[in-house]
Amino acid sequence: MDAKQIMKFLEDTAYVHVGGTEQEKQVAAYISDCCKSLGLHTTTEDFDVPMATVHNAKLYAGGEEIPCMAYRCSGNADVEAPLFYLNTRGDAYALSQCKGKIVLLETGVGYWTYHDLVESGAVGFITFNGDVRVADSDIDDRELRTYVARDLKILPGVNIHARSAVKMIADGVQSARIVLAQDQYTGTSQNVILDLPGDIDKTIVFTAHYDSTPLSKGTYDNMSGSAALLSLTKYYKDHPHRHGVRFIWCGSEERGLLGSKAYVAAHAEELKDVVLNINTDMIGSIMGGFRAISTAEEGLPYFIRYLSLMHGVCIESRQDIYSSDSTPFADAGVPAISFARIAPSNTATAHNRYDTPAVMSGPQMVYDIDFIRLFADQMINAVICPVKREIPDKMKEKLDTYLSRKRSKPFTF
Ligand SMILES: [Zn+2]
Numbered sequence: 001m002d003a004k005q006i007m008k009f010l011e012d013t014a015y016v017h018v019g020g021t022e023q024e025k026q027v028a029a030y031i032s033d034c035c036k037s038l039g040l041h042t043t044t045e046d047f048d049v050p051m052a053t054v055h056n057a058k059l060y061a062g063g064e065e066i067p068c069m070a071y072r073c074s075g076n077a078d079v080e081a082p083l084f085y086l087n088t089r090g091d092a093y094a095l096s097q098c099k100g101k102i103v104l105l106e107t108g109v110g111y112w113t114y115h116d117l118v119e120s121g122a123v124g125f126i127t128f129n130g131d132v133r134v135a136d137s138d139i140d141d142r143e144l145r146t147y148v149a150r151d152l153k154i155l156p157g158v159n160i161h162a163r164s165a166v167k168m169i170a171d172g173v174q175s176a177r178i179v180l181a182q183d184q185y186t187g188t189s190q191n192v193i194l195d196l197p198g199d200i201d202k203t204i205v206f207t208a209h210y211d212s213t214p215l216s217k218g219t220y221d222n223m224s225g226s227a228a229l230l231s232l233t234k235y236y237k238d239h240p241h242r243h244g245v246r247f248i249w250c251g252s253e254e255r256g257l258l259g260s261k262a263y264v265a266a267h268a269e270e271l272k273d274v275v276l277n278i279n280t281d282m283i284g285s286i287m288g289g290f291r292a293i294s295t296a297e298e299g300l301p302y303f304i305r306y307l308s309l310m311h312g313v314c315i316e317s318r319q320d321i322y323s324s325d326s327t328p329f330a331d332a333g334v335p336a337i338s339f340a341r342i343a344p345s346n347t348a349t350a351h352n353r354y355d356t357p358a359v360m361s362g363p364q365m366v367y368d369i370d371f372i373r374l375f376a377d378q379m380i381n382a383v384i385c386p387v388k389r390e391i392p393d394k395m396k397e398k399l400d401t402y403l404s405r406k407r408s409k410p411f412t413f
Helices: 003-012 022-036 092-096 111-119 162-170 219-238 258-266 299-311 326-331 362-380 393-402
Strands: 043-061 064-066 077-086 102-105 124-129 157-161 175-196 203-209 244-250 274-280 289-295 316-319 336-342
Touching: 003 219, 003 362, 022 175, 022 219, 043 157, 043 258, 077 124, 102 111, 102 162, 102 175, 124 162, 124 175, 157 162, 157 175, 175 219, 175 258, 203 219, 203 258, 203 326, 203 362, 219 244, 219 274, 219 362, 244 258, 258 326, 274 326, 274 362, 289 299, 289 326, 289 362, 289 393, 299 316, 299 362, 326 336, 326 393, 336 362
Parallel strands: 077 102, 102 124, 124 157, 203 244, 203 274, 274 336, 289 316
Antiparallel strands: 043 064, 043 175, 077 175, 175 244, 289 336
């Protein structure tokens, strides 16, 4: 695809399309149609996602009603309690102050943070998003994720803007009341899959998520990666590929990698023939540096480094976990690599209203996709894919922490 075609793809899909919604389905259908126009047939695999319709969400504090959004799937409640501002992560004294309180958090609600809140006897929580230096007052529509609350009591939560949080603390607000009414139900999201069988029965799987977060049009994160997959589809349709190539546009990544987790669970048996996962999440921004993050043997980052020097491409290549759909594959034992171009946060960011085609560059998209294809081609047309099909122990440890199975070591003096 040339720069113009890529920008059209990004413009056509520049609307909010959260996992599990009609808009997400609309983008899935659009991707299928793009493949159809190349003469290729996709299949769609549905999976369940938790949904909620919020009827009422109120936060009262300091004699005022504070604009808020409910945490979806955090139940129904009308709770009034003293307010506690938890500004120290994991500190025993701070946690001992949470009992019977509504807790204002500085962070998002990950598994261990939520675990600490429940264990310490908090009765509700408040988070905030946004930036007091930026004019908008957008409040993000968040959810209490299933894996976060997996074995814990449900606490009611709301999200507010950073300006409201600052005002509450500056005013010395002592107590708060959260009122929540919502209907929770099971909805569907979907992965869009395209196969190009190869000469051998080993497969290389490309992934990119196509859902957005509630405030974002999701262009940079991640219709950019979705465009890369479409472009590669077009290429491999007409070019030889010894390995089979499977393309998966994953749904609901932003909701906790739900699409790739569902795929890995549903295809456990076939995964033994998958030799590599190549994931693309956020590329082609006007500004920013190229990254290749390998959750694989140590040799892979070096190989990418050699390839980039041979072809004069600037890239930071290292072994690590990338928070995207590559992770469930690595966790299932498939060596995985994620490509991204990470922009300085004052030039382009994700998960807010500023993620639009305006931060994207068509020529940069073409450049980034060309390098991903150069790398992929080495692997796809290899006699035997040279990447060891095993995940090193130190990556397994990082996966345990990332997937909240183990807690990272607390800070010690
Ligand atoms: Zn993303």
